[in-house]
Structures are given as structure tokens and as C-alpha cells.
Amino acid sequence: MSIADNLLKYKKELEDSSAKLVAVSKFHEASEIMEAYNIGQRVFGENIVQELVDKQAELPKDIEWHLIGHLQTNKVKYIAPFIALIESVDSEKLLTEINKQAAKNNRVIDCLLQVYIADEETKFGLSFDEVIELLRSDNFQNFKNIRIVGLMGIATNTESEKQIRDEFQELKVLFEGIKLSYFRNEPSFKELSMGMSADYKLAVEEGSTMVRIGSNIFGKRVIKHFKAE
Numbered sequence: 001m002s003i004a005d006n007l008l009k010y011k012k013e014l015e016d017s018s019a020k021l022v023a024v025s026k027f028h029e030a031s032e033i034m035e036a037y038n039i040g041q042r043v044f045g046e047n048i049v050q051e052l053v054d055k056q057a058e059l060p061k062d063i064e065w066h067l068i069g070h071l072q073t074n075k076v077k078y079i080a081p082f083i084a085l086i087e088s089v090d091s092e093k094l095l096t097e098i099n100k101q102a103a104k105n106n107r108v109i110d111c112l113l114q115v116y117i118a119d120e121e122t123k124f125g126l127s128f129d130e131v132i133e134l135l136r137s138d139n140f141q142n143f144k145n146i147r148i149v150g151l152m153g154i155a156t157n158t159e160s161e162k163q164i165r166d167e168f169q170e171l172k173v174l175f176e177g178i179k180l181s182y183f184r185n186e187p188s189f190k191e192l193s194m195g196m197s198a199d200y201k202l203a204v205e206e207g208s209t210m211v212r213i214g215s216n217i218f219g220k221r222v223i224k225h226f227k228a229e
């Protein structure tokens with residue numbers, strides 16, 4: 001199946017759900033992204049800043065880029081001018097820098113707080129307690145150039161459907177609680193980004209509004225720098 005075929009399959013499958021498709025194009029070439037673009041896909045996710053910046057410069061300007069990987073504070077400045085959504089905010093320090101760089105660019109940058117839900121040590125993210133702590137902090141009230149529009153989480157890479165479902169449910173419960181307590185009057189707080197190639201079906205059933213699908217659309221990733229040819 002071609003990239004276009006894969007994409008059309010997902011579009012159709014997600015049509016009746018509330019989930020929007022983020023096509024995760026990391027490690028794939030600009031030409032492959034164009035194949036998706038040419039049949040109407042506009043939302044793409046990348047996880048490495050340098051790769052994202054190079055692709056943004058090269059590709060059509062109406063692409064909505066999401067950063068989905070861990071972001072170092074010293075790299076925020078490179079994406080602040082154009083990024084549509086930073087899905088991977090995992091500290092107050094990072095948020096402070098995003099706010100600062102957004103202000104420099106006269107922008108308000110949409111962000112998701114990445115919440116740690118997996119039973120794995122390698123995954124970045126805030127704990128449930130840290131999310132609450134962050135939202136209650138004095139600092140947070142002063143961030144005028146960021147808008148928190150929801151939460152993101154990555155489930156454990158496991159065969160256990162029950163475990164994955166439990167993790168998505170926990171995130172959904174946190175999301176609803178936070179919405180009531182901190183964003184009651186902000187309809188823009190509405191995104192729950194969960195689900196990847198292996199578990200998006202479960203995620204959609206558990207209330208995902210944004211699935212991040214890479215390998216099922218673009219094929220297996222070859223780990224290399226994307227321009228290394």
C-alpha cells in the first residue's frame with residue numbers, strides 16, 4: 001500500500017470518531033510528506049527540532065506542524081516562529097521558555113501537557129501531581145503567550161490491551177478533572193492526544209481527540225538523519 005492509500009484508509013476510519021489525525025513523518029523524506037500533503041493531509045508531527053525546522057523551511061507553509069518529542073529549552077527559539085502545537089510540554093521551565101519565545105514572535109503558542117501514564121522508565125512526561133502543581137503555580141497565571149489546549153500521553157508498549165486501556169482511561173479522567181477545575185470557561189481546552197499506530201483504536205474508544213500515527217502511514221522508519229543520502 002502507498003502512503004496515499006494508507007492515509008485514506010485512516011481518514012475513512014477516523015471519520016466517524018472525534019479524533020483528528022496527526023501524520024507522524026519523523027525520519028521520512030520531504031517527498032513522502034508531499035505524497036500525504038497532495039491528498040489533503042495538513043497536520044504533521046515531528047520529534048526532532050532540527051529535522052522539523054529543515055522540513056518546515058522546505059515544505060508548503062500551510063502545513064500545521066506539531067512537535068511531539070522531548071523539547072530542550074535551548075531549542076524552543078527555532079520552532080517558536082511557526083509551530084502550531086507543542087504536544088510534549090513536560091516542565092514549568094520549558095513552559096517559561098516557550099512563553100518567552102512566543103512573546104518575542106508576537107504569538108500565542110498552543111501546548112499540550114505531556115502526562116506520564118506508561119509503566120516504563122524511558123517515557124518523558126509530568127506525573128498527575130506535577131500537572132496539578134504546575135496549573136496551580138503563580139508562574140502559570142503569568143504565561144500570557146501560551147495556551148494549554150489539552151493533554152498528551154503515551155501508553156506502555158505492551159501486548160496487554162487491558163493495561164493500555166487502563167492507562168488511556170486514567171488520562172481521560174485526569175483530563176476531565178482538570179478541565180472542570182482549571183479550564184471550565186475555556187472551550188479551547190479540548191484536546192486529548194493519545195494513540196499511535198499500535199494502539200490508536202483503543203485510544204479512540206477511550207476518548208482520544210488526536211491520534212499520532214507514523215509507521216502505519218509512512219512505513220517502517222529507518223533510523224538515520226533524514227538528509228543523509
Ligand SMILES: *Cc1c(COP(=O)(O)O)cnc(C)c1O
Pocket residue numbers: 024026047068069154195196197198212213214215216
Ligand atoms: C514516533 C511517535 C509516534 C508515532 O509512532 P508510530 O508507532 O510510528 O505510529 C507517536 N507519538 C510520539 C510521541 C512519537 O514519538
